[in-house]
Amino acid sequence: xxxxxxxxxxxxxxxxxxxxxxxxxxxxxxxxxxxxxxxxxxxxxxxxxxxxxxxxxxxxxxxxxxxxxxxxxxxxxxxxxxxxxxxxxxxxxxxxxxxxxxxxxxxxxxxxxxxxxxxxxxxxxxxxxxxxxxxxxxxxxxxxxxxxxxxxxxxxxxxxxxxxxxxxxxxxxxxxxxxxxxxxxxxxxxxxxxxxxxxxxxxxxxxxxxxxxxxxxxxxxxxxxxxxxxxxxxxxxxxxxxxx
Amino acid sequence: xxxxxxxxxxxxxxxxxxxxxxxxxxxxxxxxxxxxxxxxxxxxxxxxxxxxxxxxxxxxxxxxxxxxxxxxxxxxxxxxxxxxxxxxxxxxxxxxxxxxxxxxxxxxxxxxxxxxxxxxxxxxxxxxxxxxxxxxxxxxxxxxxxxxxxxxxxxxxxxxxxxxxxxxxxxxxxxxxxxxxxxxxxxxxxxxxxxxxxxxxxxxxxxxxxxxxxxxxxxxxxxxxxxxxxxxxxxxxxxxxxxxxxxxxxxxxxxxxxxxxxxxxxxxxxxxxxxxxxxxxxxxxxxxxxxxxxxxxxxxxxxxxxxxxxxxxxxxxxxxxxxxxxxxxxxxxx
Numbered sequence: 001x002x003x004x005x006x007x008x009x010x011x012x013x014x015x016x017x018x019x020x021x022x023x024x025x026x027x028x029x030x031x032x033x034x035x036x037x038x039x040x041x042x043x044x045x046x047x048x049x050x051x052x053x054x055x056x057x058x059x060x061x062x063x064x065x066x067x068x069x070x071x072x073x074x075x076x077x078x079x080x081x082x083x084x085x086x087x088x089x090x091x092x093x094x095x096x097x098x099x100x101x102x103x104x105x106x107x108x109x110x111x112x113x114x115x116x117x118x119x120x121x122x123x124x125x126x127x128x129x130x131x132x133x134x135x136x137x138x139x140x141x142x143x144x145x146x147x148x149x150x151x152x153x154x155x156x157x158x159x160x161x162x163x164x165x166x167x168x169x170x171x172x173x174x175x176x177x178x179x180x181x182x183x184x185x186x187x188x189x190x191x192x193x194x195x196x197x198x199x200x201x202x203x204x205x206x207x208x209x210x211x212x213x214x215x216x217x218x219x220x221x222x223x224x225x226x227x228x229x230x231x232x233x234x235x236x237x238x239x240x241x242x243x244x
Numbered sequence: 245x246x247x248x249x250x251x252x253x254x255x256x257x258x259x260x261x262x263x264x265x266x267x268x269x270x271x272x273x274x275x276x277x278x279x280x281x282x283x284x285x286x287x288x289x290x291x292x293x294x295x296x297x298x299x300x301x302x303x304x305x306x307x308x309x310x311x312x313x314x315x316x317x318x319x320x321x322x323x324x325x326x327x328x329x330x331x332x333x334x335x336x337x338x339x340x341x342x343x344x345x346x347x348x349x350x351x352x353x354x355x356x357x358x359x360x361x362x363x364x365x366x367x368x369x370x371x372x373x374x375x376x377x378x379x380x381x382x383x384x385x386x387x388x389x390x391x392x393x394x395x396x397x398x399x400x401x402x403x404x405x406x407x408x409x410x411x412x413x414x415x416x417x418x419x420x421x422x423x424x425x426x427x428x429x430x431x432x433x434x435x436x437x438x439x440x441x442x443x444x445x446x447x448x449x450x451x452x453x454x455x456x457x458x459x460x461x462x463x464x465x466x467x468x469x470x471x472x473x474x475x476x477x478x479x480x481x482x483x484x485x486x487x488x489x490x491x492x493x494x495x496x497x498x499x500x501x502x503x504x505x506x507x508x509x510x511x512x513x514x515x516x517x518x519x520x521x522x523x524x525x526x527x528x529x530x531x532x533x534x535x536x537x538x539x540x541x542x543x544x545x546x547x548x549x550x551x552x553x554x555x556x557x558x559x560x561x562x563x564x565x566x567x568x569x570x571x572x573x574x575x576x577x578x
Contacts, residue, residue: 006367010353017355017396080351084412087315087347088368089340243318 003090007098028110049127054135054211066167069150070160078158096234107143131213138210141223148230155237178202268450273323283309285474291450298465299454306474307454315345344418350409354398369416383411403434421451439463458565472573486563494561495544498529500554515540
């Protein structure tokens with residue numbers, strides 16, 4: 001546990017040691033704002049809530065989160081530091097968890113920095129702050145799921161661009177698995193159980209439930225168990241691929 | 245003394261593990277496949293405290309892979325290594341606590357400074373507060389990193405990067421040091437510094453270094469293992485290995501002027517088996533090879549004195565490690 005904490009601190013600091021952190025945060029805030037205002041009609045709707053803001057988060061994460069996750073293991077493998085890192089007296093589980101939590105905390109920092117939106121709606125009207133809090137939690141959980149997928153996939157390759165593309169593709173499938181883009185491919189022949197299972201894996205379904213203010217423990221459990229699953233896969237992949 | 249803190253972090257239990265000549269590294273029938281390729285083939289050896297074991301071999305012979313197996317980075321296909329009583333397969337974390345490891349190329353987190361990098365290493369090895377400070381200061385002193393502590397590691401020269409890697413490996417004052425090509429890419433002065441450091445550390449530790457510089461074996465190693473195609477093909481002190489050379493106890497004689505009769509006269513000496521003419525920067529002369537590697541210097545000097553040849557140089561050859569290395573490794577490859 002202690003080594004997880006030490007790794008967490010080093011990893012989080014390493015985001016800020018390069019321009020990555022600042023570029024990421026600025027782009028994230030700019031895009032989150034632009035999407036909410038221009039595509040989401042934040043003002044014109046005349047409603048005091050953050051639905052247009054949170055509604056775009058899955059799509060925003062689809063582009064930005066793989067960029068955050070791609071370096072986690074691919075860079076260690078590329079530069080050879082993985083050999084130094086994994087010959088320290090730590091378990092692979094602690095290493096995977098420390099890195100993941102650092103990236104998740106960083107995503108959390110970016111998310112917290114969107115607080116001006118929250119202030120804005122509170123100045124302009126009286127929104128349901130409970131729903132907003134739930135939406136923030138939902139968005140954070142979804143970011144965690146994207147990051148866990150990205151972390152696992154970045155251990156597959158030394159090439160960060162490949163890690164980015166793989167993560168974006170897999171995250172896209174998870175995001176839209178409940179929509180017609182994916183379901184249309186299966187509806188004609190697949191059994192109902194499979195369709196239901198596919199829909200249940202949709203990030204959009206779970207996230208939009210939370211954003212509407214329907215706080216169901218199952219949605220939170222979905223994201224958390226997805227994170228656990230991919231972090232476990234991450235440890236297996238690191239063990240298999242570290243020496244290649 | 246920091247001994248108690250070190251023991252609490254699991255760092256120094258090996259010191260109480262046995263007498264001073266205990267086997268600190270025991271490599272037991274290590275094998276490692278990469279797919280169908282057998283990279284390390286049934287390698288066994290021991291290293292005791294005070295020994296500096298040189299790992300020699302052509303590129304791709306399995307030196308680095310063997311090191312990665314001992315340090316627990318790679319899992320062996322079969323066999324194991326025991327480091328200070330900790331089995332690296334059964335209890336990798338305990339084994340890793342006893343090892344300071346410099347991987348090939350001295351990787352480090354290039355966006356960190358040496359100061360923050362060493363702080364990270366200290367924390368992850370379980371040292372905090374004043375104890376961490378003391379250990380970091382000592383590692384910095386041993387590797388002379390003072391001048392560059394605040395610069396990102398990526399901006400440092402190759403020599404400094406290597407020293408950062410060494411500082412990291414020494415930080416917990418491990419009983420076992422495993423250094424993969426510690427002087428590769430360094431200039432002659434830096435090589436000398438690293439070798440001085442290894443020699444200074446040697447009495448308290450068991451050290452394995454890999455190298456393909458044979459001069460390094462002479463400079464620091466008490467013992468050398470030559471590995472080819474994943475197998476140990478020679479194991480002995482540098483002197484023992486040199487004695488395998490046909491140049492062992494040969495005499496090199498250079499003459500200021502060719503007398504025309506020297507070669508025939510030398511060949512008539514009872515201890516001499518052959519005489520080869522040489523012609524190089526040092527002048528012209530002969531390499532005189534002894535029968536069965538026995539010393540012939542006395543015979544040769546007597547003859548030279550009696551014949552009154554104009555001697556420009558006379559030297560005893562100890563044996564050529566590079567020649568032994570080439571003979572052994574090419575024979576293993578054939």
